[in-house]
Amino acid sequence: MKNKEVLVREALLGSNAKVAAEVRRALLRKKILGVNLMSSPGSGKTTLLEQIAERLGGGYRLAVIEGDIETERDAARIRAKGIPAWQITTGGACHLEAKMIGRIFPEIPPDLDFLFIENVGNLVCPAAYDLGESLRCVLLSVPEGDDKPKKYPKAFLTADCLVITKSDLLPILPYDLEGVKQEALDINPRLSVFVLSALTGDGLEPFLQYLVRFREKAISPDA
Amino acid sequence: MKNKEVLVREALLGSNAKVAAEVRRALLRKKILGVNLMSSPGSGKTTLLEQIAERLGGGYRLAVIEGDIETERDAARIRAKGIPAWQITTGGACHLEAKMIGRIFPEIPPDLDFLFIENVGNLVCPAAYDLGESLRCVLLSVPEGDDKPKKYPKAFLTADCLVITKSDLLPILPYDLEGVKQEALDINPRLSVFVLSALTGDGLEPFLQYLVRFREKAISPDA
Numbered sequence: 483m484k485n486k487e488v489l490v491r492e493a494l495l496g497s498n499a500k501v502a503a504e505v506r507r508a509l510l511r512k513k514i515l516g517v518n519l520m521s522s523p524g525s526g527k528t529t530l531l532e533q534i535a536e537r538l539g540g541g542y543r544l545a546v547i548e549g550d551i552e553t554e555r556d557a558a559r560i561r562a563k564g565i566p567a568w569q570i571t572t573g574g575a576c577h578l579e580a581k582m583i584g585r586i587f588p589e590i591p592p593d594l595d596f597l598f599i600e601n602v603g604n605l606v607c608p609a610a611y612d613l614g615e616s617l618r619c620v621l622l623s624v625p626e627g628d629d630k631p632k633k634y635p636k637a638f639l640t641a642d643c644l645v646i647t648k649s650d651l652l653p654i655l656p657y658d659l660e661g662v663k664q665e666a667l668d669i670n671p672r673l674s675v676f677v678l679s680a681l682t683g684d685g686l687e688p689f690l691q692y693l694v695r696f697r698e699k700a701i702s703p704d705a
Numbered sequence: 706m707k708n709k710e711v712l713v714r715e716a717l718l719g720s721n722a723k724v725a726a727e728v729r730r731a732l733l734r735k736k737i738l739g740v741n742l743m744s745s746p747g748s749g750k751t752t753l754l755e756q757i758a759e760r761l762g763g764g765y766r767l768a769v770i771e772g773d774i775e776t777e778r779d780a781a782r783i784r785a786k787g788i789p790a791w792q793i794t795t796g797g798a799c800h801l802e803a804k805m806i807g808r809i810f811p812e813i814p815p816d817l818d819f820l821f822i823e824n825v826g827n828l829v830c831p832a833a834y835d836l837g838e839s840l841r842c843v844l845l846s847v848p849e850g851d852d853k854p855k856k857y858p859k860a861f862l863t864a865d866c867l868v869i870t871k872s873d874l875l876p877i878l879p880y881d882l883e884g885v886k887q888e889a890l891d892i893n894p895r896l897s898v899f900v901l902s903a904l905t906g907d908g909l910e911p912f913l914q915y916l917v918r919f920r921e922k923a924i925s926p927d928a
Contacts, residue, residue, distance in 0.1 A: 490713050522746045523828050523857060524849025550856050551829065574859065576799065576829035603857070604829050605746050606774065606799035625848035625871065626747025632776050634746060634826070636797065648848065654877070 498611055502580035505614025508587065510705075514594045515697035516583075518613050520637055521621035523603030526647040528556045529680040530621065531598055535563035538690055542595040547586060549578040549602045556600060566591065577607040580614050595697065609636040616700045617693075623648040624655055628662040631669055638666050642696075643674040645689060650679040721834055725803035728837025731810065733928075737817045738920035739806075741836050743860055744844035746826030749870040751779045752903040753844065754821055758786035761913055765818040770809060772801040772825045779823060789814065800830040803837050818920065832859040839923045840916075846871040847878055851885040854892055861889050865919075866897040868912060873902040 509516045519527045531546055538544060546567040548556040557569035568586050570578060578601050590597065599615060601608040620641040622630055625648060631638045638644065644666050652659065663675050674692060678685030699705060732739045742750045754769055761767060769790040771779040780792035791809050793801060801824050813820065822838060824831040843864040845853055848871060854861045861867065867889050875882065886898050897915060901908030922928060 486713055487717065490709055494710065522826070522849075523853055524745060524846070552858055553855050555852055555856065576827070602829065603745070604799070604827055606825065606827050607830065623747070623848065625846065625874070626745075629778055630746055633773050633778065635775055651848070651874075 495610065498580050501584055502612035502614040505580055505583050505587065506616060509597060509614065510616065510701060512592050512594070513701040514590075515596050515617060515693075515700055516613070516615035517596060517598045517617045517619060517693070518601060518608075518615035519598060519619050519621060520601045520605070520608045520641070521603065521623070521647075522605045522626060525603070525621045525623040525626065526680050527600045527603070527621055528559055530645070530647065530678075531560060531600060532563055533680045533683065533686055534598070534690065534693070535560065535565045537686065538596070538693070539563065539565060542694075543591070543593055544596045544598065545590060545594050547578075547583060547597065547599045549582075549600060551575075551602060572602060575602070576604050577602055577611050578613055579611050583613050596693070605630070605634045605637050609640050617642050617696050619643045619645055621645045621647050622662070622666075624651045624657050628658045628665075631662065631665040635669050638669045638673065641670065641673060643676065643692065646675070646677045648679060648681070649677050649685060650682050718833065721803050724807055725835035725837040728803055728806050728810065729839060732820060732837065733839065733924060735815050735817070736924040737813075738819050738840060738916075738923055739836070739838035740819060740821045740840045740842060740916070741824060741831075741838035742821060742842050742844060743824045743828070743831045743864070744826065744846070744870075745828045745849060748826070748844045748846040748849065749903050750823045750826070750844055751782055753868070753870065753901075754783060754823060755786055756903045756906065756909055757821070757913065757916070758783065758788045760909065761819070761916070762786065762788060765917075766814070766816055767819045767821065768813060768817050770801075770806060770820065770822045772805075772823055774798075774825060795825060798825070799827050800825050800834050801836055802834050806836050819916070828853070828857045828860050832863050840865050840919050842866045842868055844868045844870050845885070845889075847874045847880050851881045851888075854885065854889040858892050861892045861896065864893065864896060866899065866915065869898070869900045871902060871904070872900050872908060873905050 554569045557567040560567035676689040780790040783790035899912040
């Protein structure tokens with residue numbers, strides 16, 4: 483028999499899935515690609531978004547929802563790049579949920595191309611919550627080590643792409659790049675894998691092209 | 706009115722606190738210091754434990770409980786240092802709980818000096834769960850960035866000490882060391898703060914001395 487905790491959790495996930503489906507439909511109807519970025523704290527989600535803002539902001543209309551336990555720090559960094567940003571502070575909750583995105587929805591400009599959602603820094607809990615995104619990216623930074631995919635499999639299993647960040651540290655840290663890619667692909671063979679440094683810009687271009695192509699496919703009438 | 710989720714959570718935390726108090730009493734009765742290590746994935750908890758094993762293992766009897774979602778990887782690394790280690794794989798749960806420690810308790814040698822518990826890599830959820838430790842350490846690695854304490858305050862608020870790890874990267878990464886210390890101390894002025902590199906060994910000695918002193922105090926009859 484399932485205990486009370488499991489039953490409550492299943493009910494919460496069920497109601498989250500319903501709201502997420504509504505958010506996804508509403509975004510795609512406006513030709514907006516929702517992108518959910520998940521990772522450990524400090525893997526470089528905000529720095530990657532700053533680079534996306536600079537490099538994609540000229541040709542596309544972007545907005546960002548930032549999730550954190552406390553502080554407006556990340557939203558302030560994005561706004562400094564001229565991109566509209568909303569900060570959700572969860573107060574203590576370890577992940578974002580679809581209803582939090584739904585609450586911001588009325589404020590989102592209807593003519594966007596991309597809505598990025600930076601989840602709370604946590605490689606575990608966010609993986610269980612669909613936010614209504616069409617593209618889910620898991621980030622893993624080089625200094626976190628190359629043994630992480632099998633230790634935290636759900637994030638890799640549920641993602642569409644893996645972005646290995648802070649590649650500028652590859653020459654000075656012990657790191658088996660091919661090994662970590664293979665381990666992630668063993669968990670989820672459908673993963674698209676990118677290796678980049680948001681600090682130096684190395685490897686960013688293929689990831690930006692992937693974002694653009696993924697959006698075109700997602701909003702096409704045949705999708 | 707509180708919703709069902711909050712009520713279930715409070716009941717779980719209440720029952721966890723009771724088990725944790727029993728674990729703590731049982732450990733201290735045997736003059737064992739329980740140490741709970743919490744951090745993001747990849748902050749260097751296992752590497753720090755490997756160093757502790759090498760440097761403290763000669764004079765003190767150590768054992769380690771490893772918490773992970775999946776894999777025996779971390780326990781295998783500790784056993785390779787000649788230290789007994791138990792691996793808890795939570796299957797999906799994002800933190801350890803006191804009852805998981807209690808289940809291992811009968812297997813723990815009674816003549817230990819230190820029982821280290823490496824929590825699941827997660828800077829959020831583990832902070833809410835007392836495991837029966839007497840000393841709680843939060844680790845924060847330099848590459849995670851210097852903006853983390855106020856974004857994840859509970860881990861810093863509930864810890865006895867902060868260990869800033871991977872200090873070998875300080876010369877090459879932008880990082881405000883004094884700023885991050887001050888921010889952590891603003892949240893919790895009682896924190897003891899250490900800066901070290903488990904890779905080079907720099908700064909380890911003061912932390913090891915702190916562990917030894919903390920144990921002596923905790924097991925003294927006046928404690």
